Amino acid sequence: MRCPFCASPSTSVVDSRSSEPDDAVRRRRQCAGCGNRFTTYERVEIPPVTVLKRDGTRERFDRQKLLRGLGRAANKRPVSDEQLERLADSIAAELRGQGTEAGAEKIGELALRGLASLDPVTAIQFASVYRRFEDLDDLEAEVARLKRQAGVPSETRSTIPSPRATVRGHGQGNKRRGHAEQP
Ligand SMILES: [Zn+2]
Known part of the structure; x- marks a missing residue:
């Protein structure tokens, strides 16, 4: 230099x-x-990975978007941000190692496998939403919708229709429970 x-x-x-x-x-x-x-x-010079979506369109692989999807699945679960960051990195690395194009489904599978090794419940939450959708765009929209539904201040279970919400229910109880525990 x-x-x-x-x-x-x-x-x-x-x-x-x-x-x-x-x-x-x-x-x-x-x-x-x-x-x-x-x-x-x-910097390492690496060609960007293009994601081939199930509808046939392509978009550039977005690690941040993947990370948001992982983070939402891990909501209230004992999975740290750092673990998710590392998982996103390893998925990105695996995709790069396989060429410049990757199927959206492949990314979902890698995410599922990685999450399963961290926390099975998180993996189930990810799968329950992701499997029904085309890609992470749809997943994000769906998770946002579920959050709006479930995000009302009272955590009354009967207002939450998703079966996923009952899984999440096991993790709650640290806050807003004081009044419920009075004799
Ligand atoms: Zn000089």
């Missing part, structure tokens, strides 16, 4: 850290010739 100030080829790295949003590695370098410091970013 040449110094951008004096073009000297002798520069050295004085600090190195990964920058979160895009997996880039940020390096502070110092020139041995003129002493100036500058920053470089190092």
Whole structure:
């Protein structure tokens, strides 16, 4: 790496850290010739993965969208954000390893398998919604709808029609239960 100030080829790295949003590695370098410091970013160059949806259309694989889908399935479950981040990364890596195009169904299967190893209930929640839909767009819309239905302040079970909600019900009880527990 040449110094951008004096073009000297002798520069050295004085600090190195990964920058979160895009997996880039940020390096502070110092020139041995003129002493100036500058920053470089190092990224892996990888072709984007295209998702082939069941309706035949294509879209770019969106790790954030996948992560949101995973996060919603894991709502109130003992699965950490970090575990979900790692799962999203491993799914992204697996897709990349298999080429530049992946079926939406394949992504769903990878997500299911990964979630099953973390928490079977989360996997079931994911499957119960995902399996009925074309892709994550539909899943997001459906989950948003369920949340609106279930999101009313009272958690009375009879107002929640989804069978999924009864599964989620096991996880509740930490809050808003005080009045119910009075003798
Ligand atoms: Zn220099």
